[in-house]
Structure formats: C-alpha cells, structure tokens
Amino acid sequence: MVLGSVPAALFAQDTVRNALPRVVLSEDGKGFQLEDTEQPFYVWGVNYDHDRDGRLIEDYWQDEWPTVEEDFAEMKSLGLNVVRIHLQLAKFMTSASEPNQQNLQKLADLVNLAERTKLYLNVTGLGCYHKQDVPAWYDELSEADRWQVQANFWQAVAATCKDSPAIFCYDLMNEPVLGGGKEPKQWLVGPPLGDKYFVQRLTTDMAGRDNKEVAAAWVKKLTDAIREVDSHTLITVGVIPWAHVWPNAKPVFYSPEASAPLSFVSVHFYPESGKLDKAVEALKIYDIGKPLVIEEFFPLKCSLEEADTFLIEVRPITAGLTSFYWGTTPKEYRQQKSIQGAILADWLDYFQQHAPAKPTR
Template sequence: MHVLNAVSSTILFCLLSVSITNITMAQTLSPIRVSDDGDHFVLAETQQRFRVWGVNYDHNGSGELIDEYWIERWDEVVEDFAEIKSLGANCVRIHLQVGKFLDAADKVNQSAVDQLKKLLKLAEHQGLYLDITGLACYHKVNVPEWYDRLDEQDRWQTQAFFWRSIAKVCRDSPAVFCYDLMNEPIFPAEKQVVDSSDRDWLTGELGGKFFVQRLTLDLNGRTRQEIAKAWVNQMVDAIREHDDQHLVTVGVIPWVFAFGGGKPLFYSPEVSERLDFASVHFYPQKDKVDEAITALKAYDIGKPLIVEEMFPLKCSAAELADFIDRSAKFTDGWISFYWGETSEQLKQKSDATIAHAITAAWLEKFQAMSEQVPVLPSR
C-alpha cells in the first residue's frame, strides 16, 4: 500500500479504524449446506463443493478465552481475525462459556449477546465462517455455583436455553458454519455414580482448563447411547425453535483411536440422526499415522466428516501434513489452532520456547497448505 503524504495516511488510518459494526457491507458469504446426497458440504447458492480449512481460536497467548476479553479489548479480536484470514483459513472455531452468557438458568447476559452480534459482523466482513462451540466450562472460575448445583434434568434445560438463545442471535448470519453442541462430552463408566459429595461435572484438567464435561453423573440404568440421543435431541430441538438452517454437530474424542478399537458413540446409528456431520479431534502419534487414518475412517458414516482439532502435538509437522493428505479422500475439513500470535511474532519473542518454535513452524506449514485445499482429492 502506497501512502502519498501524511494527510492521506491520517485519512486512511481513520477509515480503517471505523468500527466494523458501523460499516454497511454486502454479505458475500454463502450459507453452507450438506450436499443433496449427504456426502459433503456445498455453498448453498451455487452448490459448489466446500472444504473447511480453519483454526480453533480457543484462547489467546495468555490463555484467555475470547469471551473473557472481547468487550474490553475488541481490537485484539479484530486483529486476530485478520491474521487468521491471512493464514488462508476459511473457518474459525470459537468456544463460548456458559458462565459468560447466562446470568441465571433462564436469563442471558445481554453484553455477551451484543458482543456475539459484533463477532458475527466481523466474521462476515473478513469472509470467515464460524464453528460456534457452546456450553464451555473450561475455566472453573467462570462456572456459576448455581449451574453446578443443578441436577441432570435442570442442567439440560439450562443448556437448551443457552442454545435457544445463541440460535436466536445467529440464525440470520451467513457467517455461521455450524453449532457444536459441546466440546468432548463424556459419561461415567458403566454402573458408576460420580461421588455425590463431589458432583463435579468437569474432568480432564489440562493447563488450567477443563475441556471435558460429563452429560450425567449417573447412568441410572440407561445406556450411553440412550443418554446421548436424548441430550442431542433436546439441544437440537432448542436450536431449531429459532434456526432451521445452520448445521449442528458434536466435537468428540475419538475413543476408537484412543483405545485402539470400538465403535463411535455420538456417531453411531442410534445417536447421529439429528447431527448434520461428524466432528472428531485427532492428534496423530509419531510413527502411527496409519493407525490414525484407520481410526478416522470409523467416523466416515455417510455424512460429511471434519477433523475439528489437530496439531503436531505428538507427531511431526510432516506427519500431520501426511495425515491430512491421506485423509482427504474421505474427509471434508480440518481445523487446527491459532492463539493470537503470528509465526513472526512467535519467533521474535525474547522468551521463545520449543513450543513457540513448533507452533511457528506449523503456522507456516498450515498457511502453505491452504493453497492446496481446493485441489485435494475428492471423496
């Protein structure tokens, strides 16, 4: 960009600084739908095939979730979305916390709702679709005591109210790719009742965050399939009260991969009927890409399939790229991570660690691969 003089530079700066909410722009994003044969995603307006190539924007470099800073530091979100777009991504997975969106079991936090509306406009402006993952309880400090005290029935009703409220806000935005009902829901073991004195719905703490959440504390004679089906139906019913268009999924831990066998639960015939596509989280292990591909195929159930989380956490960047290439024949999207810092920023940090170096190298690889996504093999 060429700046002729200081005056024009100042004018340009002012124009670029105008709040996105005050700009009237034509919405150029086409809604995403499942193809008529149920096999893949298409742009609704043209029926052109669509592949997801995105990032999880689950927290920033300080570990804060988006709804913990997006009001006071909105400019950071705007900057990060621009950086995500420059990586070649077309989708951003965001994670919304119950405690930030609900003031009570039947009352929304209006400030959070208003900010979500701004985020939708920002996504539309940047040409980025949103994978909206809800019901997060990652930071315990943000989980209300009243929410933890609810029994299963009331907790599910509150969760349905959350989704009803989100869908009401998002229903008309073409930037919404999907609603992910919950990140990695789990169940107690067979015949297990979680200690009533503990009543902790959360488990699997990782780096100060709880990414895993129980749907029930007691199977109470029910199968996991029965519970999962009832819960999915209740959440989808709540969404469909306001939004009958946008896609719905559940991001799951691929237990088939984790334990070397078994069958999918949420993507079993008994449970998956109301889910529009399959979403699984894969971190291939070193020298075990073959096993990861085999496990991923278990989730190829005749619906579009997305690897909703991936990162060279347990393998090299080259092995992860190989996993992507080899899964392209039966997979419709891949979502990695972006934590608010570019590759250059990570490499220039004075306290840079090996983790920073790995992340920087992967971001460069991710950006380079973005040019290949449209020409990856068809299913």
C-alpha cells in the same frame, strides 16, 4: 419461547452479508458446498479458543475489541475460512432462564466482524473451561434441569446468530462424555489441561441407561431447542474419538441411535509418532456417510512430516480440518527464539501453504 436475541439490524449491512454465501451440505450429503452453487467448501480453520495468555475470548472482548479485530485479520491472512470460537455457558446465562444480553450483543459484534472479514464461525457452546467461572447454582442442578439450561443457552445463541450466513455451524459441546471414570459425580472431568477443563459429563447418574440412550436424548433435547429458532444452520458435536484409544470402541454420539439430528461428524485427532496407521483406521470408523471434519488437529505427538503424511492419507474421507490459533503470528513466534516458538511457526506456515483454493464467488 426464544429466551434472548439480538436484533438483525445490529449485524452487517445486507450488501456485505449477501457477499458471503452460506455453507450447506453438498447434494450427496457427504461434504459441504456454497449455497446456490456447485462449488465445494473444504473447512480449513482454527480453534480461536484462547489468546496467548490463556484468556478466553469473553475475558477480553469487552475491553480489548481491537485485539479481536486484529486476530481475525491475521487468521484471514493465513488462508483460513472457519474460526471455531468457544463460549462458556456462565458468560451467556445470568440465571437458569435469563440470558446475558451484554454478551449476546458482543457475540453479534463478533458475527458482524466475521461477515466483514469473510470468515465463517463454528460456534461451540456450553463451555465450563474455567472451573472458577462455573456458578454453584448450575452444578447443583439435576440432570434434567441442567439440560434445560443448556437448551436455554442454545436458544439464545441461535436466535442471535441465525440470520447471518457467517455461521458455519453450532457445536453443541466440546468433548462431552457420559458416566464412569474417576470422580463420576463431578460434572467436569479432570485433570485440567493447564487451567482449563475441556471435558464435561452429560450425566452423573446413568440410572440403568446405556451410553447411546443418554447421548441420543441429549442431542435431541438441544437440537430441538435450536431448531425452534433456526431451521437451517448446521449442527455438530466435537467428540473424543475413543477408537483412537481403544481400537474396538464404537462411536456413541455418531451411532445410528444418536446421530440423526447432527449435520456432520466432528472428531479431535492428535496422531502419535510411529502409529499413523492406527490413527487412520480410527478415523475411518467415523466415516458414517456424513461430512467428516477433524475439528481439532495439531502435531502434538508427531513430527510435522508425519502430520503431513496423515493428512494426505485421510483427505479423501474428510470434509475439513481445524487446528489452532492463539493470537500470535509465525513471525512473532520466531522472534521468541525458542524451540516451542519455532515449532508453532513452522506449523502455521505449513497450514497457510496448504490452505485450499479460495472461493471464486
């Protein structure tokens, strides 16, 4: 049963939609291309995960929609083709089974905007970034009931988005992890980054199961829910590359046991200065024969020059790169006259200068 959707008539007119071809897997399954063409598509995007004040998009899109429109125009001007948005579960589920129709409508508006701007959306879901937004009823659920709510969320979101070619993919969850670690009975893994929890557990009780078994069951549960309403949109899950932390670590979500329902690989990489070779070798572990997208990247721990060296080295095995944009242009960063502003401005300039060629269609 589809738990909620927005009528297709609320999207852009067909003439606008038809001008934007879908992104699909390439014929060899190792990259992307525009549908009904042989034109390759290399993801060159940003995480539009919060604004300059740290607010999530659902915090301001009802009252400050012109800001969202302005940001999309700015992202387009930077030469981007994909925008990764992050949706909090609590903003889209008013209860375990009832979607929030008001925010689904706003999501439809965002998809409409993406179509008009000719930007594709990576729709990342199930966020619990602001701990204060997570309802008590959700945290009190058993693992099975929590997964069912997550499936309900994805059915509602996919039913809203499925008819638009602007949807590049669904990312099931940002940086899911399994059991263990500190406070293993807590769903959110701390400490937070600023005021946000970006890492979330799938279970608080492994009950004798191994990591791949739990990951495979969760991926199947959610991808099955999506496929009930959307048979074509690409699906992925953005993961922490533990091989970058422990050289002998093997992929869990991208293991043979768990990865079959996933269309492509998404990993989050922040290379360290003086350790670029380690980062390159860690990334190669995720080259499993599917498109490989670096879904988060920023020269946080290395120089711009080292970041450039890393990206040149891994370009042959990657199908895309996604960095960050927080509603501030390079010019605005430079007006801040701060070291941080200058670093961010230089990176956005680099990102714009190295954008892949624009599609000819």
